[in-house]
Amino acid sequence: MSKKYSLGIDVGSTTVKTVIIDGENNIIYSEYQRHFSKVKETVTAQLELISESFPGDEFSVCITGSAGLGLANSAEIPFVQEVHAAFLAVKEKQPDADAVIELGGEDAKMIFLTGGVEQRMNGSCAGGTGAFIDQMATLLGMTSDKLDELSLHAEKVYPIASRCGVFAKSDIQPLLNQGARREDIAASIFQAVVDQTVSGLAQGRSIEGKVLFLGGPLFFLKGLRNAFVKTLGLDEEHAVFPEEAPVFVAYGCALYAASSGDTFTISRICEKIRNAHASDSIVTGEPLFASHAEYDEFIERHKKFDLGYADIHTYKGDAYLGIDAGSTTTKLVLITDDGRILYHHYSSNMGQPLDRIAEQLRRIYSEMNPDITIRGSAVTGYGEDLIRSGLSVDHGIVETVAHFKAASYFCPEVDFIIDIGGQDIKCFRIKNHTIDSIMLNEACSSGCGSFIQTFAMAMGYDIAEFSQLGLFAKHPVDLGSRCTVFMNSSVKQAQKDGATVEDISAGLSSSIIKNAIYKVIRAKSPDELGKNIVVQGGTFLNDAVLRSFEKELGRNVIRPAISGLMGAFGCALYAKEHCTESSLISAEELEDFSYVSRSAQCHGCTANCQLNIISFGGGKRFISGNRCEKGSGTAKKNNVPDLYEYKYNSIINMNNGQPKNPIATVGLPLALSFYEQMPFWQTLFTQIGFRTILSDESSRGMYYLGQHTIPSDTVCYPAKLTHGHIENLLDKGADLIFYPCMSYNIDEGGSDNHFNCPVVAYYPELLLANNTRLSEKNFIHPYMDLNNRKNVIRVLANSLKRFNIKGRIPAAVDTAYAALEKYHRDVTDKAAAIVAQARAEHRNIIVLAGRPYHIDKEINHGIHKLITSLGMAVITEDSVAHLAQTPKLGVLNQWTYHSRLYRAAEYVTTQPDMQLIQLVSFGCGIDAVTGDEVRAILESCGKLYTQLKIDEINNLGAARIRLRSLVAAMQQA
């Protein structure tokens, strides 16, 4: 009789692990292998290997893992949830462990063993662990092993948004483009993974004692291990990295199998898996091309839009250089006087745009006929400033302008341009030969072009090959049109359900297109895009993407053959139009061109921006990372009037009338509604006889301070910051914190109702329930309605009963109302003064419309300063709302703060020198309603609509492009 073995099969998102144990629970066989999404094939291949060593033996068997669920169901093999499998393995191998952290390809898990067993897993939006590290490595053009090696030589760690992979990416990209050291970035990526795991999973429960680290990434990546150990403050004895870490879960799975009854031979198991029928739940669409003839016609049609070429070695005369330093790619074009191409280049920038471009320039200089004169040069893109100062390029232009120039060259009557690049989607609608509106993708759905590339690589293909596969797919899968993280799991599910690589490739192309049309452009019908549509950007070189776009729109579009070079081509055209004497770095200067990059901290203000300083030869340097001009090293005083600054200072400096012998100290958090009602509460409490303290100004550090008490990851950043303010007030010694709950805000008239949003209204409830330092005694959060004086007095008397000050309340309330009114008047007066000054100085005026708390510098990231640095004055939505009536709306106008947006927008339509920019915090569901409405109000009167989405991301790159495009559009108009 054969021995009794147990087999555990762990099918993760990227790997397959198999473990065999004997009757004594010893591992007698284990294997770890990447499956490149060929799940069934990899599993059966591994099983066949096993069957060679164990022919005829009987096994009890079990499957686990995120990609194993479907397989187990259809093959009728028992399944165990992977966290539970890990739990069983730990109990067996490391019974004295206190906590377990496991990172897998796509999931992060945590198990607490002592003090109450708890098994946790990341939510659906906190993707980015193993797969995230792979993606970041790809972004840097290296393997994850190399990334690991680099991280060990880091000197500093940059703050990188740790919530989700896409966010982190938007933080890393600008660092790369600004020339930050790759060693430091590598370490920062690992630190981000640690922060995400700790904050997202521990949720306030401390990770102590003996901690076990499991999963592939933690086993293979030393830098990541170090980051965890350091962050958790563990010593060698308490940080355990077991040898069998990569197959630990498979081991647990085998243990689980051992406890079950049925046994099979390996060949029987193999057979079961091979015969497993994929469920038919996948949704598929039409093929991209019905026939090869249709494909040929398509190729022929697009061939028409090509440029002439000239030989760089033989051509004589003037030439113009255009450079597009994009987020992931570098594009460069040299054209002749009559628009023929002498030289072109398109490549990944490998995170080092400056080196790439200098190298290309050297090539141009060496190849070019000595009788060519470069008469002008221009640069655009994320790396514009860096390249311009490093290589003395003549002009820097906004991307939108560059693309419009290039598109008009091919189609003078162009109505609509859509550009899908590595990380951005940019769309512009053209009216009367000027850019009428601009749409950019939000930080959240960033993964466009680079996403498909990363995906191709993960599946073991190069991008060209991968997209070619999709062209003749029979049943393209429907993968949804959400962000990268969701797409990843959609793909996973499709694979599980038996979709082929061809179908997935075609499906991904269609997802990118749907994302662009429905999420970025928000088009309701193809007609909205106009007749003449030019598509460009590297992603459209992919025929499958182009075809998906034409199919989705139901019409043909123009794709220039230099689709990927359009930004650079537009720059070259611009350089030609504006040529004088070129200052471009010469061949000789280029010989000794080099630079040194170092980091520093700006101490110009409390923001303490992380600066990155690049020194070129000859004392020239380029500074980035600064949010205002103070850190730029070329300090000149910015005198442009700014109501954000004014409002902010009035609120944070609120400290009137502190009583001599205070009853107690009341803490008021500088958060959410307090950014507007502070005058009321501060006055009220000091009038009654309390000392008031405000929490300190917001910062990233303040956010970290309260991070462990945040129960919901996806709430808006302004709300999440509140947690830090509460901790700060407690640390500062407040006897009690006052934070009222208010369903209703103040009724300003002209609206259907005057609610607060649910988060602003009830956040105190959440704070109390999740911060153990708070109690009913030190955290007073009564319900009241500021519209009703009687109610306010009654509620206050009730909640402050223990201080015995009932008699003082009515008078204090009246003074407080007066203070609030004075503050409002003050703001509107100041706005009027700013408008007058701006008009005297012939400045444009921007109504930067958001919510009261958007004046917080940690929330707005200094966008108002960016606007004033472009020479425009800034006022706020609440300072002009009273100047207009509510326009007729297509929505229920029921929130006080949002109602102001409509009136402010209406007012802007009557002011020729004003434009409105709407600030939207990521996760604000209400702005899904207001955004479209504000846009409709503005556009109905020919105004531009600009929306800036903000979160904890510090990267103002995208905002800068939008603002500069807005300025360019205003100048054209």
Next chain:
Amino acid sequence: MSDYVKFTDEMKKTHTILVPDMLPIHFKMFISIFACDGYRMKLLRNDSRAVVDEGLKNVHNDACYPALLVIGQFMDALNSGKYDPDKTALLITQTGGGCRASNYIFLLRKAVEKNYPQVPVLSLNFSGLEKGNSIKMGLPTLLKLVHAVLYGDLLMTCYNRCRAYEINKGESKKMLDKWVNRLCNLFRSDNKKYMKAKVVYNDILNDFSSVPVTDEEKIRVGIVGEIYVKYSPLANNHLEDFLISEGCEPVVPSLMEFVMYCAVTSFNNAKLYNNVTMSSRIYRIAYRLLYTKQKQLIKVMKDHGVFEPPHDFEYLRSLADKYINQGVVMGEGWLIPAEMAALAKSGVENIISAQPFGCLPNHIVAKGMSRAIKNDNPDVNIVAIDYDPGATRVNQENRIKLMLANAKTPGSNKRSG
């Protein structure tokens, strides 16, 4: 903004009103009640991927999932060619709170306006919104609706219990269909037999308790959450069916709790904000009536003894007070923590909180209160599941499976320190 078409009285004769698929059991009865008032309604059951696609096309991506699905379902139905757009109207519910949900009707109108400008959109609400463009209801209709909610809740409870343990597969479903039909007929007929609640309750209870069941022990899983996602199989990827297939018994709190929660809101607010009005007084009376009806149902169920009665609403309110003020009234507000606590106390220790991705009130009332409820009930597992057009079933089911694995682990979740 153009003016939208209104639903006129004449249209009652010519138009079919489409109703979104939220609570299949209850809505069928509602439809037969409204038929007595001359409204011709049809419950939509289309749930292909096209529903989500139409939703994505017509609704802002950041709007919440229920809006996207309801509107997608309508658009998909109109596109199907099964309904003559000149003779079709759409019905959507409005709760009138500070949540985004009150705006769905506007989002729906925007979507319809483009392609079917002739199709009127009606509101079903109890807050006086959309006057002149909502379903008109007299007292008799309201009374019928109250009964339909109670009967629907009872059927849902009995059905979920029976089908988890039934010996002959499909028998509970047959029983359910029989009763839905019978009740629909009862509401449609002129006699007032539907008022004899006690008799009907007992008939239902006796009938369902005659379904042969096993006596095995199953994990009971409570479902709380945003009202549409909680109930609609379209939205929650057939969550109840999934739980049954995993060998669990789904425990779904009744719709009457939500109705009473809405009624309480009005006079609670009046008290909190010194704002007593005529309508808040009426709501107080209405609540008293509803509460009496609920107590009657509870008593009948207790006396019958086979099925577990719903939680007494005053008890729910007192549980809520431990965690959150009853002033939290946007979305499902304080009702969610109250239901979670009640489930935990009644031995349903595994709770799924189903919510649309990024749901604003749920940050506070569901995710925000979980920790406090777990502290008081260390044995309880609460898992928040997000629903969204991009969220995959695999992801959702894997998390539910983790919770079930937890539930099966002896000693798990028992906090010692």
